[in-house]
Amino acid sequence: MSREVLSSVVMPIAGEDDVVLVRRRVRDLAQAQGFDAFATAAVTTAASELARNALVHGKGGRATVRELNEDGRAGLSIQFQDQGPGIADLERALAGGYSTARSLGLGLSGARRLVDEFDIDSAPGRGTMASITKWKRLY
């Protein structure tokens, strides 16, 4: 019902090391929030895919990592914003069959299947904004 942001950190994605840092931060927060091993792996991997996308296809950008609480339920959201050329055919990229660059298709469609909420906004020349949210399983 009500979504509360407990913490918010902006991390640059300018190099390969930054992808590792984002991934590590997401993993640490997921564990700190009490996510189980499967949910932790899922959200960390999804973040890794999108961070890599932002670096490789988006020519870098930033990730905003947020700890959430919704009616007592812990969650994590990560928003990726890049300054790249954008994705012309989002639908095709999300279907997983995109082939203009390595791993883009699988990265997006794979990340989407790993999280509870997935938002993406992109157009040629505008860069890409992708946002994922994963909630802790209650039971």
Next chain:
Amino acid sequence: MKGQGSIPILRVGSTLLATVHVELYDTVAEAFQQDVLLAIERTGAVGLIVDISGLETVDSYVARVLADTGRMARLMGADTVLCGMRPEVAATLIRMGYAMEGVKTALNVDDGLARLGASTGPLGKGRPA
């Protein structure tokens, strides 16, 4: 033996054993692939065991490097077995739609060695097409 990267590759008889215990990010993964192939060329190994039990995160990029390394090693005559993948890593890859078909797997290094040593064993033969 130690190559460019930070992943040690041991030789056990005619088999190479690589234990991936650090986070495999892009340059490390590529150096690892290069080191493995050079080691196969140098030693004439016929088997390659890649122990990934220490890997907590395997994204599609790392999964592809691992699968490709296995295929390349195979081309050079070294049968490859990926060992010790964690349950949460397996579930994540499957949910992403990445089943790593064609890659041989084993629960642990012992099973991996057994798979290499006995390619006529139960896992080697009688497997459905």
Next chain:
Amino acid sequence: MNRETRTPLKLDDAELRSRRAYFEINDEDLERLASLRAFGQTHLDDIIESFYRFILEHHESRVFFADDTSVQRVKRLQKEYFLGLFSGVLDVRYVENRLRVGATHERIGMPLRIYLGAYALYLRLLLVKLGEEYEPSLAGMHFRSVQKLVYFDMSLAVDTYIASYVETLGRHQAAIRELSTPCIRVYDRVLLLPLVGTIDTQRAQQIMETVLVRVADEQARVVIVDIAGVPVVDTKVADHLLKTTAALRLIGAESILTGISPHVARTIVQLGVDISAMYTKSRLADGIELALSIVGKRITQVAP
């Protein structure tokens, strides 16, 4: 988190604002309510007495009050609640207080209808008193403000009850899921997973995770998945089974699908599902034999 009573719900400022707007509680209403504080104080004892006379007259509400001591205690709390209506403040603290009141009633097992009935009673009692004290048009305006706040409180009570029910339901579902994925060790490094009942996406995921963890823990080489107890095997269920097989293969274990009835075999072929990546057997016994052969054992006939 409050130590006395845990509330399953939380309301932030944004939610509070939108709810206030929906119940049309404006600052004028709050001022009016604050101006009625003296009125509230005057009639406090009278209203609370009438309230409990009614509650104790009715069997269904009386049962929640064990003895006179508990009645005295709740009367005190009830007075606090009543005066809270005339505080003129509607902030997060007010909401937390109201949510706690709701959670307390839910916890003692008071049905929602009894609880809501009590709110209706409050409004009736207040309407009478307001009518006695003020001329009709003013009484009407006062009453509207009181009514808005009481309905606002009711919405919080209903939410509290629902959140608590959802929580209970989730716990029960988890217990059922736990029971519905039994993983039995039939031999060293051989596990049997007898599946019974309907398999939906959520359960399929649960099954996959449970079996992966068990296989890793026990270092099992083979898992026999028996689907004799699964009533419907459609494309989705077949897909779930294939995914479980694929995940098991990734960690280094084989899977054998058994319990395939003629009906299921027909369905799978007619649906065009490719399950050639799995070992399949009709009978569980054959599956066990195959599993044993994978771990290097054999069942043999001995002389009687």
